[in-house]
Amino acid sequence: MNLQNIGVIGAGTMGNGIAQICAVAGFSVTLIDVSDAALERGMGTVRKNLERQVSKEVLTSAQANRAIELIQTSTDYASLQNVDLVIEAATENLELKLRILQQVSAQVKADCVIATNTSSLSVTQLAASVSQPDRFIGLHFFNPVPVMTLIEVIRGLQTSDATHALALALAERVGKTAITAGNRPGFVVNRILVPMINEAIMVFQEGLASAEDIDTGMRLGCNQPIGPLALADLIGLDTLLAILEAFHDGFNDSKYRPAPLLKEMVAAGYLGRKSGRGFYSY
Structure with missing residues (x-):
């Protein structure tokens, strides 16, 4: 090299x-x-x-x-x-x-x-x-x-x-x-991970469970080191939205549509850790 x-x-x-x-x-x-x-x-x-x-x-x-x-x-x-x-x-x-x-x-x-x-x-x-x-x-x-x-x-x-x-x-x-x-939107890891996080946001948006309970469920039930909503805050909700929009445009498939709550939070400036507020306060 x-x-x-x-x-x-x-x-x-x-x-x-x-x-x-x-x-x-x-x-x-x-x-x-x-x-x-x-x-x-x-x-x-x-x-x-x-x-x-x-x-x-x-x-x-x-x-x-x-x-x-x-x-x-x-x-x-x-x-x-x-x-x-x-x-x-x-x-x-x-x-x-x-x-x-x-x-x-x-x-x-x-x-x-x-x-x-x-x-x-x-x-x-x-x-x-x-x-x-x-x-x-x-x-x-x-x-x-x-x-x-x-x-x-x-x-x-x-x-x-x-x-x-x-x-x-x-x-x-x-x-x-x-x-x-290969060169497809999201490649391997994000192609699997980001829709899972988006689904967690959908669950939260529907009032099915609190952010804490969603993350606890995925940590203890699926052995994930960090819950999906806490991970969304770490990644940055604006970055997450940009990835989902790229998926939606690239695949032309409605299953990749961003959760409405995600779009609203980004519009409000609630971007996660870097802004001090997302699904959690920092």
């Missing part, structure tokens, strides 16, 4: 987590966002996560300090000119991702692999926005990135075998387990 330098677009929850695990694995990382304030918030999260890992003796202080040293931040896409792989981790919005990928494609070298962390959008469609789309692939990390051990590797129609092999090798290098999925 001829990878040394990795670019990450977006210093939010997913992006800073991806930057962290890549730096811990020894890669030099360039973390890009639209403002210095966003980058500082992202790096603040990385520092806290690394301190937590040191306190749990997962990492040594020297390893944590070295990881911080390996992450450079920038608001300029020109900083990506020498990277070997770029991972886009922006908000789950098609127009935004297409715009970012076009900017990335214009700056990186011809043999740079370009990846997206999308959880629901078409990798084939996104690949068409970059030059040499055979070097494009989906790398779907799970939240929180430093803790969750899975990466979904999604091949678009154009993705080459070499790009796929490099993605699998990267997953191993950063200590993750990879599964390969």
Whole structure:
């Protein structure tokens, strides 16, 4: 695997987590966002996560300090000119991702692999926005990135075998387990998980049970580590809605229609943990 330098677009929850695990694995990382304030918030999260890992003796202080040293931040896409792989981790919005990928494609070298962390959008469609789309692939990390051990590797129609092999090798290098999925909305995990969460919202909306009882039922009855409504709050209700809408549009199947309550909560700004209120208060 001829990878040394990795670019990450977006210093939010997913992006800073991806930057962290890549730096811990020894890669030099360039973390890009639209403002210095966003980058500082992202790096603040990385520092806290690394301190937590040191306190749990997962990492040594020297390893944590070295990881911080390996992450450079920038608001300029020109900083990506020498990277070997770029991972886009922006908000789950098609127009935004297409715009970012076009900017990335214009700056990186011809043999740079370009990846997206999308959880629901078409990798084939996104690949068409970059030059040499055979070097494009989906790398779907799970939240929180430093803790969750899975990466979904999604091949678009154009993705080459070499790009796929490099993605699998990267997953191993950063200590993750990879599964390969085809390019359909939601891929594997979210295709199964998100409709289940949506059904839990429907049950709550009908007044069948309280949020606490729904989550307790699924934790104790199905051995899930976290209930579906608490998980919805963790994911972000706006992100959940965007995924369901992508399913509904992509499959043209009414079974993926978002729960009306979910749409109403997003309209009210009740987005879960990040807004302080969702199905629970934080």
